[in-house]
């Protein structure tokens with residue numbers, strides 16, 4: 003039988019990570035060194051009290067039933083987290099769990115959008131921001147992030163007609179892959195834009211804890227009017243080194259949370275109870291590791307950004323996120339070609355900027371997932387190639 007597939011599949015190609023992974027394995031099989039700066043999964047370990055909470059709960063046979071809903075203690079932990087970390091009060095009806103921000107973003111447009119509704123997304127931006135709306139039948143339309151604006155949204159650059167038609171806007175600072183942060187004034191402009199054009203804000207706050215040089219990572223919800231216009235998706239993945247666990251929360255506008263819960267009640271039966279216990283332990287337990295990891299990321303940021311500038315790369319210091327973002331050498335026309343050449347010549351693996359949208363072309367992204375001495379070794383190898 004000849005298989006045919008849905009129009010939706012046209013939105014998908016094999017992830018650049020798979021291609022890079024194959025190249026990495028080829029090198030490893032030949033015994034050649036590899037410096038993997040591609041995927042943003044922390045190399046730090048989860049704290050013992052977090053792992054203990056999960057493992058103890060996993061030994062209780064009662065915890066293998068459908069959870070159906072979030073537990074009272076899970077709500078309380080999220081309320082505690084938002085109050086103590088961001089100074090934001092949340093009601094229970096403003097909180098729900100999702101299986102990681104990726105999963106949340108891949109479905110949240112189902113209750114929000116009709117087929118063809120416009121969702122504004124960043125270019126360059128994290129890929130799920132375009133895939134999510136497309137999967138839900140909406141139409142992602144890019145807003146452009148330019149270096150000259152510190153990669154912040156220029157709201158005047160969004161055509162009036164597009165803004166009027168838009169149903170939602172996805173915003174995420176500290177921003178992957180461009181590594182900039184947004185100030186308070188930006189969030190005020192965002193909320194004013196949302197109110198003016200009746201556009202729902204989905205703020206992805208994956209990196210509020212990985213922010214450098216004394217900056218403070220805030221919540222979108224800490225700004226007046228935010229809860230009236232949108233929700234924030236916040237993840238435990240990066241703050242607590244739990245990428246594999248898949249636990250995030252959607253918080254904010256109670257109407258959105260209610261509709262999303264109704265939808266999810268038909269497609270899943272709640273977050274595995276031991277994972278809820280783990281989340282409670284992470285959010286209410288000691289928080290020192292968050293600051294410790296942030297300090298280590300900053301040392302890595304310094305080693306990588308300063309190191310690469312010293313070999314001729316056009317690159318700013320990251321203001322936040324666990325990444326660094328810089329320009330490929332002028333002699334290269336394609337970031338994919340540069341990434342592959344760099345890998346072949348040095349074993350250093352980055353991600354081509356084009357993976358994050360058309361305006362990512364000409365850039366490469368590195369994840370700060372290797373210790374400083376290894377970063378220095380990689381920078382030295384790059385220096386020797388004179389690739390810049």
Ligand SMILES: Cc1ncc(COP(=O)(O)O)c(C=O)c1O
Pocket residue numbers: 042101102103104105128174178206208237238239245248249250
């Ligand atoms: C901007 C952004 N949002 C969300 C995620 C994914 O978070 P989660 O592990 O909660 O799905 C990432 C992961 O790299 C990210 O960079």
